[in-house]
Amino acid sequence: MSILVNKDTRVVVQGITGKEGSFHAKQSLEYGTKVVAGVTPGKGGSTWEEKVPVFNTVADAVKAEGANAALIFVPPPFSADAILEAADAGVAVIVCITEGIPARDEARVKAALRTTGAHLIGPNCPGIITPGECKMGIMPAYIHKPGRVGVISRSGTLTYEAVWQLTECGLGESTCIGIGGDPVPGTSHLDAIQLFNADPATEGVVLIGEIGGTSEEEAAAYIQAEMKKPVVAFIAGQTAPPGRRMGHAGAIIAGGKGTAAEKMKALTEAGVTVVKSPTELGAAMMERLKG
Amino acid sequence: MKVHEYQAKEILQRYKVAVPKGRVAFTADEAKAIANELGGTVVVKSQIHAGGRGKGTFSDGFKGGVKLAKNADEASELAAKMLGNVLVTHQTGPLGKQVQKVYVTECSSIAKEYYLGIVLDRAKQMNVIMSSTEGGVEIEKVAAETPEKILKTWVDPLVGIQPYHAREVAFGLGFTGDAFKECVKLVTALYQAHEDTDSTLTEINPLIITEDGHVVALDAKMAFDDNALFRHPDILEMRDLTEEDPLEVEASKFDLNYIKLDGSIGCMVNGAGLAMATMDVIKLEGGEPANFLDVGGGATTERVKNAFRILLSDKNVKAVLINIFGGIVRCDVIAEGVIAAAKEIGVSLPVVVRLQGTNVDKGKALLKESGLEFAVADNLKQAAQMAVASVK
Numbered sequence: 001m002s003i004l005v006n007k008d009t010r011v012v013v014q015g016i017t018g019k020e021g022s023f024h025a026k027q028s029l030e031y032g033t034k035v036v037a038g039v040t041p042g043k044g045g046s047t048w049e050e051k052v053p054v055f056n057t058v059a060d061a062v063k064a065e066g067a068n069a070a071l072i073f074v075p076p077p078f079s080a081d082a083i084l085e086a087a088d089a090g091v092a093v094i095v096c097i098t099e100g101i102p103a104r105d106e107a108r109v110k111a112a113l114r115t116t117g118a119h120l121i122g123p124n125c126p127g128i129i130t131p132g133e134c135k136m137g138i139m140p141a142y143i144h145k146p147g148r149v150g151v152i153s154r155s156g157t158l159t160y161e162a163v164w165q166l167t168e169c170g171l172g173e174s175t176c177i178g179i180g181g182d183p184v185p186g187t188s189h190l191d192a193i194q195l196f197n198a199d200p201a202t203e204g205v206v207l208i209g210e211i212g213g214t215s216e217e218e219a220a221a222y223i224q225a226e227m228k229k230p231v232v233a234f235i236a237g238q239t240a241p242p243g244r245r246m247g248h249a250g251a252i253i254a255g256g257k258g259t260a261a262e263k264m265k266a267l268t269e270a271g272v273t274v275v276k277s278p279t280e281l282g283a284a285m286m287e288r289l290k291g
Numbered sequence: 292m293k294v295h296e297y298q299a300k301e302i303l304q305r306y307k308v309a310v311p312k313g314r315v316a317f318t319a320d321e322a323k324a325i326a327n328e329l330g331g332t333v334v335v336k337s338q339i340h341a342g343g344r345g346k347g348t349f350s351d352g353f354k355g356g357v358k359l360a361k362n363a364d365e366a367s368e369l370a371a372k373m374l375g376n377v378l379v380t381h382q383t384g385p386l387g388k389q390v391q392k393v394y395v396t397e398c399s400s401i402a403k404e405y406y407l408g409i410v411l412d413r414a415k416q417m418n419v420i421m422s423s424t425e426g427g428v429e430i431e432k433v434a435a436e437t438p439e440k441i442l443k444t445w446v447d448p449l450v451g452i453q454p455y456h457a458r459e460v461a462f463g464l465g466f467t468g469d470a471f472k473e474c475v476k477l478v479t480a481l482y483q484a485h486e487d488t489d490s491t492l493t494e495i496n497p498l499i500i501t502e503d504g505h506v507v508a509l510d511a512k513m514a515f516d517d518n519a520l521f522r523h524p525d526i527l528e529m530r531d532l533t534e535e536d537p538l539e540v541e542a543s544k545f546d547l548n549y550i551k552l553d554g555s556i557g558c559m560v561n562g563a564g565l566a567m568a569t570m571d572v573i574k575l576e577g578g579e580p581a582n583f584l585d586v587g588g589g590a591t592t593e594r595v596k597n598a599f600r601i602l603l604s605d606k607n608v609k610a611v612l613i614n615i616f617g618g619i620v621r622c623d624v625i626a627e628g629v630i631a632a633a634k635e636i637g638v639s640l641p642v643v644v645r646l647q648g649t650n651v652d653k654g655k656a657l658l659k660e661s662g663l664e665f666a667v668a669d670n671l672k673q674a675a676q677m678a679v680a681s682v683k
Contacts, residue, residue: 076518076521077521077522100518101518102489102516102518102519102522103411103489103516103518103519104486104489104516104519105519107411107416107417107418107448108448108449110448111416111417111447111448111449112449126618138618139618140617140618140619140648140649143648153564154564155562155563155564155565155568156562156564156565157560157561157562157564157565157616158562158564158565158567158568159564160616160618160648161565161568161616161647161671164616164647164648181563181564183411183413184411184413184416208564210563210564211567212413213413213414214413214414215413218414234568236564236565236567236568236571237567237570237571238571238574239552239567239570239571239573239574239580240567240570240583241550241552244550244583245517246548246550246563246566246567246583247548247562247563247564247566247567247583247585248563248564249516249517249518250413251563251564251567255430255431255434256431260571276571277568277571277572277575277671277672278565278568278571278572278671279572279670279671279672
């Protein structure tokens, strides 16, 4: 078991003929992911890399190939459109990698998705991977290993750091989900932790947060009330100055709110093991799963 | 991206938000001419990207970045004192900011001050209009001490502002009669401006009612979503580079995310989260990071070279820590960039490199064979310890 994606997931890559889309579609295919279709408006009818049929619309890809998940690599001005197109075509899981989408577009898309039942991951994220089954994203495949721990993170490379430790210490990962660093993410920490709580294959969860917003606090409230599995967390940006955007559009302490200290406090009070350094995540999870 | 008050008001006026008449002046003579045009008592306001100007002090001891002038000659004198002078407020930090221009406006007779602001509520994922009868003071202070005095009105992004939203605000602030109608109009216009321009913060503090009963935005602050600037070339033109750190401006030319801090260990990392975490680990090991620097997912040799150059031009930097977790970015490419940069610029500082991920062995081998003295660490903790030890 896993969350959201598995060996039966049928992926359509939007923007498959672009540089990024093409490169990562290839990596996903090599990993064994069922990349069943591509979409590039105007290139419908062609075949990408002599392997994957390309369609003009997501609806066509769904109809012809039974795609049920979309992986989006289109430039920021067109990303909102791409997400809405996928949702409208009935795609259940939509992963948007694109960084730099205006927050106004994200808020509108998020509101529009409420009525569709589609599950959006990202934008501005590394994607989602269920090791050994399905890779929808830009994460380096080889650092992952099928296993027992779920990973939720707002960051890319920091996630790899955590995953690498879980793999090295032999725990492995059930599913790793990068929720992205933007102010209006499709999936929140809370959404992801609920899914992991319900997944029988996940025995513990590593939660990686960062400054800005209240996503970690919302997850903490749920963990305290409902979580049946151990959670280990790290919050990046303990030394970040207020009022400055730390790379990610959503990583900013605004009006004194969204500090690492607040988030660490909320999580600790909810029974989460909060580590001060990301280098301790693997060991802390080993410890929690022992007990 | 931030803009000055006079620029924010320029934008708001396009939406028919009522603001006091005024213009920007770059010299004392210009200030005098504008004051003459306006006639009577005017206000001379220092234009810097920071709040608290009225209560600020200039580095030569002159008090107040916002002053009343009874006539044009006084306006000219005040402008002369402010222009070129460095204004320190609670938001600028101790170094303050140099005033390059002043905004000369007509003087409004204030009957009462209010607060009005629009910002994205990240928890609810929609914009919230915040209004309060406690105007003219910091809203953070009101929120902390008397949160019940802040009225919050949420606007669904799919429907946008409706008349009832604006009425709720105007009723909440206690307006009646014609002032009520003016407030409804102003709130609607303000929201439209916020939405159309991809503003991340639109703040009127204070919003006032004048003694003759008009509702006016006395001050204005706007900041814009960097991700949306591609569709607002007119706003991008308002960017004032003199308000930004020169190293940060230089970094932005190469698509590098760089933020200068006060410590002594320069960091170069791929990925924003890992970059923040690297700063945290340095601090945990007893050091102080000199900067935040994300070289990004598509780091090329050229980009790494520029990143290295910018890092080293900060004179506080005594050691450099490079932390790369290769995914898309290959470790050998990073190593090549670092070696090229070190050879070109000539580095006399200790450089600690930690590589992990794609092509890590190749990267480490390149560093070793370069003949340059890099300290290679196996993990982040060790790297931070080595960097901290080297500056002590």
